[in-house]
Amino acid sequence: MPTSLVLSPKECQGLSWYPPLDLAFAAHQALLPLHAGELAKAAASMPLALIEQGRDWRLVGVCGLTPGHNLFIKQGKWLGHYRPDWLSSWPFEIVTVGEKGLVTFDRESGLSGEEGRVGEESAEPFFDEQGQMKEAVATRVEALKTSYGKQQATQKALSVLGTLGLVAPWPEALQRQLGLAIDGLHMVDEKALAQLDDESFLTLRRAQALPIAYAVNLSLPQTHLLARLARLNPGSVAAPENLDSFFDSDEDLSFDFDG
Numbered sequence: 001m002p003t004s005l006v007l008s009p010k011e012c013q014g015l016s017w018y019p020p021l022d023l024a025f026a027a028h029q030a031l032l033p034l035h036a037g038e039l040a041k042a043a044a045s046m047p048l049a050l051i052e053q054g055r056d057w058r059l060v061g062v063c064g065l066t067p068g069h070n071l072f073i074k075q076g077k078w079l080g081h082y083r084p085d086w087l088s089s090w091p092f093e094i095v096t097v098g099e100k101g102l103v104t105f106d107r108e109s110g111l112s113g114e115e116g117r118v119g120e121e122s123a124e125p126f127f128d129e130q131g132q133m134k135e136a137v138a139t140r141v142e143a144l145k146t147s148y149g150k151q152q153a154t155q156k157a158l159s160v161l162g163t164l165g166l167v168a169p170w171p172e173a174l175q176r177q178l179g180l181a182i183d184g185l186h187m188v189d190e191k192a193l194a195q196l197d198d199e200s201f202l203t204l205r206r207a208q209a210l211p212i213a214y215a216v217n218l219s220l221p222q223t224h225l226l227a228r229l230a231r232l233n234p235g236s237v238a239a240p241e242n243l244d245s246f247f248d249s250d251e252d253l254s255f256d257f258d259g
Contacts (some may be wrong), residue, residue: 004095004104007141016123018111019136022076023087025109030064030182032072033086036157036212037150042221045082046072047226050158050167050216057158057167057186059212062226066181070176071229079229089143094151101148103131103141145256157209164200166192166213171218187220188213243253 005011026032031051034042036059042048047062061084063070078087091109094101097148105112105126113123126137135139161167168189170180193213196204204210 004105007092007126007133007137008105009127012105012126016113016125017091017105017137018113018123020090020111022074023078024076025090025111026087027070027073027076028068030062030067030069032063032084034059034061034068034084034154035147035150036084036154038082038255039211039215041082041115042084043215043222045080045222045225046219047222048219049170049187050161051184051186056155057162057172059154059216062075062182062223064182064186065122065178065226065230071226071233074233079233080225085147086145089140089147092140094148096152103144105220110150135175146158153208154212157207157212160203160207160209161188163168163195164204164208165189166193166196168192174220174223178227187216190217250251 004234031049034048037047043060049060049062051060052058063072065071072078080161091106091111093104093106095104096102123132124136127133166188167186170185170187174180175185204213
C-alpha cells in the first residue's frame, strides 16, 4: 500500500482518519521542519539548523539533544514560545509532482482508518457526501497552502547556500558541551560568507538566502534552552505551571565557538 494518500473525493472514498488530540505525535521527533516565513519567531525560540536530505538541504528547528525525544513536547503539550507551522498540518503535506502540488495524507501516521469500523467512532471521513472537505481536513489544507510558497522559496535559498559552499557543521565544541547525539546539524560558514565575491553575494540576495543564513547562526545561543529543557523534560518529570520564569532564567550556558 502506498505510504501517501492523495487527497481527493475519489481517492478517499470510504476512508477516514483520526485528527490528533494533542502534539504527542511529534514527541519522538527531535527535528521539526521550518520555512523561511517562520525565521524571526523560530530563531528567538529554538536553535535552527540545516540538514541534508538526499541532494537537498532542509531548514529545521532543533528540539532535542538525542534522536527520538522532542524536549519541547511534554504530555502532548508544547513547552516553548513558538510552535512550528508543521505541527498544525501533519499528517498532511503537499507533494510536488512536476509543476503541480498535490495534497497527501501519510498512511503511516497511525491515524488512518475505514469508515464504519466498530469501536472507532472518533474517526472522521476526509470528505462529506457532497465531496466537500470536512472542517478538520480543510483547516490543515489551508495551513499547507499558506506555507507552500514559503517552503518553495526556502528550498531555493538553501540550494544556493549549498551550491556556493557556505554550509558547515555545527561547532564541535558546542556539540560536546551540549552532549548532542544528533548527527548532521549544519550552520552557515561565516568566514566563507564574508569572502564571497560580489556576484555570488548578489546571487544570495536574489534567492533571499541571506535572512536564512543570519537567522540560523544567530539562533545558536538558543541551545541553552535545550540544556534546560533536558532537565525539565527528561521523559518523566511533570512540567511546571509557569514556564516563563523557566525560560527567562539568567542561568545561561556559554560556548566556545573556536573549539
